Amino acid sequence: MTTPPDLFPEKTPETSAPAWIAADWGTTQLRLWVMDAQNQVIDRITSDRGMSRLRPQDYEPTLLGLLGGHLTPGDYSDTDPIPVICCGMAGSRQGWAEAPYATAPCPPPGIAQATRPVIQDKRLTVYLLPGIKTTDPADVMRGEETQISGYLAQDSNQTGPQVICLPGTHSKWAKLDQGRVTSFSTFMTGEMFALLRGQSVLRHCVSEEGWDDTAFTQAITETLAAPAGIAAQLFRLRADALLSGQRPETGRARLSGLLIGAELAATENYWSHKSVTILGTDTLARCYETALSALGCAAQRVDAETLTLSGLCAAYDQLQKSRTP
Amino acid sequence: MTTPPDLFPEKTPETSAPAWIAADWGTTQLRLWVMDAQNQVIDRITSDRGMSRLRPQDYEPTLLGLLGGHLTPGDYSDTDPIPVICCGMAGSRQGWAEAPYATAPCPPPGIAQATRPVIQDKRLTVYLLPGIKTTDPADVMRGEETQISGYLAQDSNQTGPQVICLPGTHSKWAKLDQGRVTSFSTFMTGEMFALLRGQSVLRHCVSEEGWDDTAFTQAITETLAAPAGIAAQLFRLRADALLSGQRPETGRARLSGLLIGAELAATENYWSHKSVTILGTDTLARCYETALSALGCAAQRVDAETLTLSGLCAAYDQLQKSRTP
The missing domain is CATH 3.30.420.300 (2-keto-3-deoxy-galactonokinase, substrate binding domain)
Incomplete structure (x- = not known):
């Protein structure tokens, strides 16, 4: 090493x-x-x-x-x-x-x-x-x-099969084996979050800061259970804010959970092997670690x-x- | 009447x-x-x-x-x-x-x-x-x-059960029965398209005008067959433009098909009754009609x-x- x-x-x-x-x-x-x-x-x-x-x-x-x-x-x-x-x-x-x-x-x-x-x-x-x-x-x-x-x-x-996740504006998942990149897939999750939070109708109900762990994990598990439902869940962030006063910090965590959940629904063949290395140590990388953990996947973060x-x-x-x- | x-x-x-x-x-x-x-x-x-x-x-x-x-x-x-x-x-x-x-x-x-x-x-x-x-x-x-x-x-x-679809920035689906609105659901499809087309990394590979019918219908059927895959399909629009010179008109039709496809995946319990009235006669309404038709659902448009x-x-x-x- x-x-x-x-x-x-x-x-x-x-x-x-x-x-x-x-x-x-x-x-x-x-x-x-x-x-x-x-x-x-x-x-x-x-x-x-x-x-x-x-x-x-x-x-x-x-x-x-x-x-x-x-x-x-x-x-x-x-x-x-x-x-x-x-x-x-x-x-x-x-x-x-x-x-x-x-x-x-x-x-x-x-x-x-x-x-x-x-x-x-x-x-x-x-x-x-x-x-x-x-x-x-x-x-x-x-x-x-x-x-x-x-x-x-x-x-x-570590020459056997491994899975790595690189969170970011355009997050990537890659499979490695014997020192080779065998496949990978890119997701616009970070950019979608920034656009929806900053410039869509959701900007009034999704805060710039703050968090709600429960709302995040719940959105992850909901989206994994029914990936087709995400399109209906986005506007619901606004409706929940209008009708039941959902806090913008909860909206932020929930929006993040819906989008990362959609990414995880599409990458199940990567993380289903139960071990992922996340290349990143920032707040976003910790979100991915939390999400994977909620799905029963062990994740380690490296800088x-x-x-x-x-x-x-x-x-x-x-x-x-x-x-x- | x-x-x-x-x-x-x-x-x-x-x-x-x-x-x-x-x-x-x-x-x-x-x-x-x-x-x-x-x-x-x-x-x-x-x-x-x-x-x-x-x-x-x-x-x-x-x-x-x-x-x-x-x-x-x-x-x-x-x-x-x-x-x-x-x-x-x-x-x-x-x-x-x-x-x-x-x-x-x-x-x-x-x-x-x-x-x-x-x-x-x-x-x-x-x-x-x-x-x-x-x-x-x-x-x-x-x-x-x-x-x-x-x-x-x-x-x-027409007092029996009916389904209507209202395309737009925030499209809506509603079920009617006996003159009552029994349920409805809202989708940010139009706003997402505008943000991704105009302000994301996809702006270089998705045109403002132009169309490709085949690409649209293919994106609809792909998304319906595997709704979880949409998150991976978005960045692919850019990769296809970079690697195989996909035309921006094809990118536009495909982006529209992916997003409308995600909406249709979430509204199957609305359109699976095989008859939908679309409130709209513009280009967007015609897209919904084409998509529903590809899924075997008869749709009529009204102004x-x-x-x-x-x-x-x-x-x-x-x-x-x-x-x-």
Whole structure:
């Protein structure tokens, strides 16, 4: 078992020259970790300059601007460029350059499958890691495959069938076996919750904060028992608020339970094996843990950002090995 | 069978003095029909001054402003005020004045249950018709009960069990028996479609216009066969566009089919009796007709605005009868 890297540096940024840069470049956010040769984090940098705000020519200046003092001035013509290993939407067709999807069943794509965009600055060389697709039914992931790679790297003894759940705006469920992603499925649960809570007629009866555990679990079990009923249950949130003064915190928990319940009704063939690893430790991940527990499924949560960095470290290790004669 | 009124006047507005005013005052729109004593339309007036834009004190000036030349100047102290019979959200708690819901099973509420808001102008008297509620499960309608009243008035021979479907932003299904609404259920299908099409990640792969009949019908039958699967099908619209270039018109028809399919999966106990009357004649109503037909259910469409006016005419007839000694 590989020891997971510490996400946050203990050293001051000035003490070490970077050996490489890890990057998780998503649609709305960018996270950079400046790494030393022992895969320890020298610095962690976050930015809101995600893919949705950038044209292809904006990526290099964004990277150089954020890395700033970590790069020694000069043309680096006598030294190897610093590798930047990047997962996420920067590798999509609308991103910096396209890193074409690998097709499942497959291991998480590694450095050998990475796309190298043209970059003017000789101090850096960039590797964009591909995502994974399935074609029947069609589905895609980009970024999550690197979390899966990190998960596999952290415990290489677990080679049998496993199920992981990645909650989020677009949550994903994946089956792993022998280090390969054998199938996966994506759900718009998080985005639906945000739209219904913030912009639909339900906004008056579903609060921004607050919770009701009982209402959440009840909505989960109701939806699992009768998945077809969910369409009728949504407007009922408003009717219950109008007619019986249902609290908006209860409305919030119930809306979440209905939507996560619909996702769980569609993923029964994933969690029915009774053991799921949830990649995430935030409030949403805890909701999934509660829901699975109510359905008799044991779930463990692991930190998603740690896994992303572990996955990027695994790609860097592959790069180092490929350089060793 | 009562002859339905013509919605649009043939006479010029100046030729008749109004006997009464019919009003459908909804959340975003207001429709007024100026009526003569024979329930013929003298004038039809529409406005975007719906409930969502008005405070209680705004209703009277709005009404007076729109009726304008139809009201004779003067204090009317020697004549009866003109009745304004109004259905829709103007009668909600957030509207002009609250007309409390009748509780199903019940006939559509009539003039005897109407709320009369305080009005300063002596030329008018206003009746706000109540909506209908159910308490277990909680549900509400306000405006649709008047369409149902109009539907019942148009064919009073049909007293046996009937099912009607009212497509819209919040579509409703209702069971009628012996002139009573025995149960009903509301679905956010139209609002969900608008949010997902316009504001979610699907906006790039679901067009604003265009259609694909085959994709629509296929999505309907797929969803009915496996209602739990819909949560997984939504993101697939994006994946199919990315991976196989699915046309946005096909995406539009498929999204509509998935959402209407989910509604139909939840309303099987309504349409399984094989005959449904759809209150609506627009594109959306035709979609419901196509979907029901694919499921082996005969559906007929009737014009919703005609029924609204018929329902308001029925309330006016009740008012006239109540005045007859």
